[in-house]
Amino acid sequence: MITELTFAILKYGFLVLLWVFVALAIRSLHRDIASLSPRKSLSHRRKDKLARKKASETPAPAASGPAHVYPSTSEMAEQPSGPSLLVLIDGPAAGASVPLTGQAITLGRSSSNTVVLDDEFVSSHHARVYKDPSTGNWAIEDLGSTNGTIVNQRRISSPTILPSRVPVRIGATTLELR
Numbered sequence: 001m002i003t004e005l006t007f008a009i010l011k012y013g014f015l016v017l018l019w020v021f022v023a024l025a026i027r028s029l030h031r032d033i034a035s036l037s038p039r040k041s042l043s044h045r046r047k048d049k050l051a052r053k054k055a056s057e058t059p060a061p062a063a064s065g066p067a068h069v070y071p072s073t074s075e076m077a078e079q080p081s082g083p084s085l086l087v088l089i090d091g092p093a094a095g096a097s098v099p100l101t102g103q104a105i106t107l108g109r110s111s112s113n114t115v116v117l118d119d120e121f122v123s124s125h126h127a128r129v130y131k132d133p134s135t136g137n138w139a140i141e142d143l144g145s146t147n148g149t150i151v152n153q154r155r156i157s158s159p160t161i162l163p164s165r166v167p168v169r170i171g172a173t174t175l176e177l178r
Contacts, residue, residue: 084100085099086115086175091172094173104131108123108127109124123147125143139159149168150169152167152168
C-alpha cells in the first residue's frame, strides 16, 4: 500500500523531472537557433574589427554617383589588374571560388544561380556581382532579398562598388573578391 509520503515523493519527483525535460528542450532549441543564425565566427569578427579600426585610421575616399564603396589608391596599386576570383571565405560552402570572367555572377538558393547558397536566410535570387560598365570595377547589387546583403558591415540598398578583400555577408555566407 502506498503511503501519503511515498505518493508526495513520487508526485514531486515527477514534477522535477518534468521541469528538467522543459529546461533541456529550451536549451536544445537555443542551440539550434544559434547554430543556424547568420552570425559570423569569432575569428572573422576579430578580423573585421581590426579592418574597421584600420579603416577608421585612414581617411575615407569621397563617394560620387550611386556606388558607395571605392577602393583606396593603395588597394589599386596593390592589384593593378583587379580581382580575378569571388571566394567564399565563411559559411556552408567555405573555400569555394568562382572566376571573374566579366559575366554577371548571381547568388541565391535557386539552382539557376551561378553560386547556389543552401541557407534558409538567403533568398532564391539574392544578389548579383557584375562588372560596372561606367567604372569598369566590380559591383554588387541586392536583388530585393528579404534579409539583405551586407557589404563591409553595412546593409546595401543600391548597387555598390566592391573592392578586393571587402567582406560581403549573405545569410551565413561571407565572400570577397580576390
